[in-house]
């Protein structure tokens with residue numbers, strides 16, 4: 187279930203260099219990129235009159251896009267912010283036979299294609315660029331970014347300064363971190379990847395739909411996974427985790443505690459947690475949601491950490507962990523939101539991906555850094571980013587549901603990194619199924635529907 191590779195600006199250049207080393211010329215790769223983008227623009231916007239904006243850097247893509255669209259019969263105009271600097275880009279400019287307008291004076295068109303800047307930009311757009319860009323974008327019906335919107339950081343997804351919003355972004359060759367990180371991704375609209383023949387491999391991938399096949403004839407409830415959820419001060423949160431584990435496919439879920447209610451299929455155990463966890467069939471333990479931060483919670487956490495079982499540590503367990511030492515034994519899964527992350531891993535520098543990786547190395551854990559752009563990292567440097575999920579997930583208890591879903595995937599035998607990705611995918615899909623106005627409880631039946639796609 188490995189997802190699409192995500193490459194930084196430097197890694198993308200290395201992948202391009204590998205293509206050049208096979209004898210492909212810079213012009214040929216530029217031609218491929220321009221043709222692929224033109225195809226995507228054509229499919230999206232059809233024959234509507236189009237204005238292509240070309241930049242001053244290495245990019246000759248814009249001129250190829252304009253020529254390819256004109257070949258399809260589209261009424262295309264070109265506006266440029268300056269002379270392209272490289273030979274290849276100048277060659278592409280020479281092959282555009284139409285006029286080239288100055289960016290500052292260009293008239294708008296219904297479709298705006300922004301090929302001003304590629305992955306090399308590292309500072310805010312100059313006023314002579316952003317002014318006309320904003321004017322032309324406002325007057326256009328639809329805006330399309332080539333590779334990345336102008337004015338965002340390729341590797342960290344930051345807005346370098348003023349930017350505009352796009353309906354579609356055509357990524358060249360492969361996804362870059364900004365195509366998945368906030369706030370950049372929110373401005374990109376629909377993101378499509380144009381294949382230009384790069385053999386992109388990366389330690390960073392996009393979270394993809396997991397393969398979670400239906401139980402076979404040799405399965406029984408224990409082989410499907412036994413999950414124990416530890417109950418603490420707030421039983422509702424543990425209940426959400428436990429029911430999520432049930433609906434995410436666990437064969438057996440034990441709620442360890444004395445609380446009341448829940449489905450008839452939920453097994454209750456009031457014995458000491460250490461006793462419950464002594465069972466070798468326990469495939470995953472979820473602890474933290476509603477645990478409380480008192481001594482009673484700390485004792486339960488001690489029992490979980492001492493059990494040697496595969497752990498999902500969330501919420502209050504993370505708060506309690508901040509008062510103890512890292513690293514942890516046995517590569518548990520930690521699921522902090524930004525608040526919990528900041529408390530547990532003080533002052534880590536870099537992008538969200540860098541921070542998740544450093545935290546994973548420090549804790550010797552798989553770290554799921556939650557948010558609108560959830561990043562998962564392992565101690566050995568692998569990482570994954572989730573595609574955008576419904577904002578309706580920003581609702582109390584949805585993290586508890588995620589912890590339970592990850593527990594189910596861990597208990598069925600997935601490796602921690604895969605289990606974490608599968609849980610995040612299932613939670614996001616459940617949110618799409620549950621729809622606007624969802625509350626955490628609604629995700630639970632929706633998880634069952636989400637499983638249908640994973641067979």
Ligand SMILES: NC(=O)C1=CN([C@@H]2O[C@H](COP(=O)(O)OP(=O)(O)OC[C@H]3O[C@@H](n4cnc5c(N)ncnc54)[C@H](O)[C@@H]3O)[C@@H](O)[C@H]2O)[C@@H](O)CC1
Nearest residue numbers: 420422423475476477478501502523524525526582583586
């Ligand atoms: N049905 C229930 O019983 C529920 C119980 N819950 C439980 O309630 C207990 C305590 O919840 P708290 O409200 O204290 O903990 P929170 O996780 O809400 O907050 C902890 C701290 O982190 C901050 N924070 C939260 N999200 C952040 C973000 N995205 N970026 C930056 N900072 C952020 C908060 O402001 C707070 O200071 C936990 O055990 C939790 O599991 C919740 O899970 C909700 C549902």
Ligand SMILES: Nc1ncnc2c1ncn2[C@@H]1O[C@H](COP(=O)(O)OP(=O)(O)O)[C@@H](O)[C@H]1O
Nearest residue numbers: 523556557558576577579580582583584585586
């Ligand atoms: N704006 C957002 N868009 C998409 N997903 C979000 C957004 N905000 C939060 N989420 C997701 O919602 C869940 C919230 O979990 P958490 O912060 O632990 O809340 P709780 O403790 O109340 O369950 C996480 O899975 C997070 O990734």
Ligand SMILES: [K+]
Nearest residue numbers: 301303332334
């Ligand atoms: K661009």
